[in-house]
Amino acid sequence: MAIQNIEHPMMKYSNRTKNSYREMEKAANYLPGGVTANIKHFSPYPVVMESAGGAWIKDVDGNQYIDYLMAYGSLALGHGHDDIKQAMADQLAKDGTVLFGTPHPLEYRFAEKIQAYYPSMERLRYTNSGTEATLLAIRLATAYTGKKRIAKFEGHYHGGYNEVLYSINPPLVAAGEMDDPRPVPESSGLEMFTDQRPVILPFNRWQATERLLRQHADELAAVIIEPVQGGFIPAEKQFIEDLRKLTATLQIALIFDEVKTGFRVAMGGAQELYGVKPDLTTLGKVVGGGFPIGIVGGKEAILNRSRPKGNGDVFDVGQGKSSAAREILFHSGTYNGHPTILAAGLAAIHRLEQDFAHTVLYTETMRKDIEALGRKNGIPLKAVGVGTIFNVVCTETTIRHYRDLQKTDLELRKQIDFHLLNEGIYTKPLNRYSISTAHGERELELTLTAYETVLKRVFKKKN
Ligand SMILES: Cc1ncc(COP(=O)(O)O)c(C=O)c1O
Known part of the structure; x- marks a missing residue:
């Protein structure tokens, strides 16, 4: 032909x-x-x-x-969609404002809805994009495990910052052997971050993935994966189950980046499809109803690294001596949990339920x-x-x-x-x-x- x-x-x-x-x-x-x-x-x-x-x-x-x-x-x-426009109009009318900058009830009510579909997200935080969500997930994994490096899969995208901007669309001449892929930078300006290069893993090739994970286990805080690559190439079931087991054994946090797959491959994302519970999950896209959002959630013990306590705010007076800020994982954002966006996201999920x-x-x-x-x-x-x-x-x-x-x-x-x-x-x-x-x-x-x-x-x- x-x-x-x-x-x-x-x-x-x-x-x-x-x-x-x-x-x-x-x-x-x-x-x-x-x-x-x-x-x-x-x-x-x-x-x-x-x-x-x-x-x-x-x-x-x-x-x-x-x-x-x-x-x-x-x-x-x-x-x-009318449901989204109406939900936003109602929220604005009810609240009398676009933004509080304080806690408000929709923050936990939306979390309750997310958790119903993603029970692995025992606690969660909102961000303003998928990029910010994976960034926070990696910081959480690093704080939790005390290790410093991450592994990601060749061809997978997790946002546009230094730690993950490698081997998304690498030219094969530069990418090394199929079972020993090299980290190829996807941007100029990454030169000063060469010590943060991720370990690159070959998707759906278990023997090589296992070998690389065992080889780097002591330095790996997390493995981040698009469980359905690009939203359309599914991980083989055995591969994802083996990955779950091995990361648990090696004390490496497993992050499912479900920014594309959340409420798309199934309402409960790839983790529902595979029946596998990651340690951390990131969501974005659909959950904002078209507005900027990201969500990171996972095991309570990991998420609680970011729980404020006492004088744990970086802006506390006299923090130099007495602040507990450095023991707490920093996470903040003026627009996190934006009420109008959460209303839009909730309307989108309600409609998808039908x-x-x-x-x-x-x-x-x-x-x-x-x-x-x-x-x-x-x-x-x-x-x-x-x-x-x-x-x-x-x-x-x-x-x-x-x-x-x-x-x-x-x-x-x-x-x-x-x-x-x-x-x-x-x-x-x-x-x-x-x-x-x-x-x-x-x-x-x-x-x-x-x-x-x-x-x-x-x-x-x-x-
Ligand atoms: C799997 C995945 N992770 C993270 C991101 C980054 O999300 P955002 O563009 O909202 O920053 C994307 C965006 O396409 C994505 O597909």
């Missing part, structure tokens, strides 16, 4: 998105690269959006798209139908995923980890993405698909029609 005559879709893209180009040019006068986060960029320039509703999003040229990015999975109910099962079935149908279209057109294509997330990979083989993913035809996938953009299907090139409760039968039909058109255009069967 060969793939021939790949039409380049870039010309049509440029013609359809002239205003996006102009807007990006203007933005570059103020923002490096015209963007506020590097992930928003793609070549030659990203689509600039101006309005949205339900499963749809509209760009500055008036093109409409079915949105599968869903703000990187945050919008589990789609754009502008609609999640249906959205999972819907996602499975879409995956099966996309794969069927691939087969029909003789195309190596899989829609790999769990729950309400999946990704389309151009291959016929099973994907178990980052290096398998690198062997798939990424260039072809990019071509498909641009063709789909031109057909009104939005996902950032190469990104995963996040399905919301707002995606319905019409969107499914339109998406499959667009796929059919694109696959026919892009591929031709050999004879």
Whole structure:
């Protein structure tokens, strides 16, 4: 089987998105690269959006798209859901303010709801992003174990700070052997933190993971993992169970980073799916209903490291001599537990309690139908995923980890993405698909029609 005559879709893209180009040019006068986060960029320039509703999003040229990015999975109910808008309006009306800066009842009521789905989170704290949540989880693990280094898996993302900015998307030439991966920095400016490099582990390869963990056990405070890599490559059950057992034996805290998978692979995240209890869990995205949030929770004994006591505030008067601050794990934030955001998050969870099962079935149908279209057109294509997330990979083989993913035809996938953009299907090139409760039968039909058109255009069967 060969793939021939790949039409380049870039010309049509440029013609359809002239205003996006102009807007990006203007933005570059103020923002490096015209963007506020590097992930928003793609070549030659990203689509600039101006309005949205339900499963749809509209760009500055008036093109409409079915949105599968869903703000990187945050919008589990789609754009502008009434439940979220109403919950926020009610909260604002009831509170008479946007923010207290003091404890308020919704902080523990929301925690109660989270704990009902994530019983491993015996105590929890709020942060303002997933990045902050994993940062705090690592600090908690370090304080609890008294050890100084962490291990992470190749290809896994946990936020944008020094300890974890290694080997997320490393070039294979620099990444070492499959079973002995090297830490490859993902950013300039990390040079002064070289002694904090994490140990890099190979996902779904138990023998090598076990060897590396045993080798570094004395220095490892934590292993942090995306239990479903990128939200779509699941850990093998035996692998995750072995990881749980070994980390407990070696006294290494096991952190499940469920920022992507929480309320997506199952209501109770990957830990519900696998029936495995991590020591610490981080959540984000869906739990903020589209607003910035992170949550870190876990064993009471670990979380209580951050429990204030006596004169344990860094700002206590005369702290130099008498403050207990240094014995307590520092965690603070002006906006932590923001009442309006918690109201939005709670509304999102309440709605998912009604609609999640249906959205999972819907996602499975879409995956099966996309794969069927691939087969029909003789195309190596899989829609790999769990729950309400999946990704389309151009291959016929099973994907178990980052290096398998690198062997798939990424260039072809990019071509498909641009063709789909031109057909009104939005996902950032190469990104995963996040399905919301707002995606319905019409969107499914339109998406499959667009796929059919694109696959026919892009591929031709050999004879
Ligand atoms: C698994 C995982 N952890 C952490 C983060 C960082 O979260 P945030 O972007 O809210 O800082 C992300 C974001 O995509 C994520 O997917």
